[in-house]
Amino acid sequence: MRIDVITLFPAMFQGPLTESILQRARDNGLLNIQFHDLRTFGSGNYKQIDDRPYGGGAGMLFMCEPVVNAIEKITEEGHKTQDKGHRPHRIYFSPRGKKLKQTGVENLAKEDWLILLCAHYEGIDQRIIDGGWIDAEVSIGDYVLTGGELPAMVMIDALARHIPGVLGKDESAQDESFSKSLGRKKEYPHYTRPEEFRGLRVPDVLLSGNHAEIDKWRKGNTR
């Protein structure tokens, strides 16, 4: 999967996306993430990318021109290596968006090219959405963040786990929380050694070796 991220702060992505499973996926060519600094699309000596909202009020907004130029340039660049019919799925993060759920993540994992727009301040000029440059407005939860970078990282992390080959067989996405196999519920509790810790025992059934019973116990201990 190719993911193009538009952001004023590409350095924020260093760390979360450069360790462990995600770095391994990138090394293996399963995940190709490219960062695009919105500032480079700004105009004038100051490379302006934001301005004050019409109607007044606090905060600044990303302007139409630099954002649309960025989206169009990334799309055109992509078309040098892929056919023109191939369209990126363009996502903008905002608290107004549709709430990100596991089913949504699974569907997004079927896409092979995403553009993620991370705004700062108050957000973006609505005409970027109304003009058809965004395919989906997504929220990761009902709280306010300082920017769309953390939502983008959350989405990339959740998505990557569903790209075939990203998880090893010991990291399977099969029986986890919200999976189809667990009826979209939260998963059962887990225990590891020792059998007893400060008087707290592992449930007997998990030590029984009876896989049918263990399965029954687990399915009955989801929420």
Ligand code: 4HQ
């Ligand atoms: N923001 N889920 C405002 C969010 C958010 C969320 C991102 C704050 C965009 C402009 N994004 N900026 N919650 O709170 O996705």
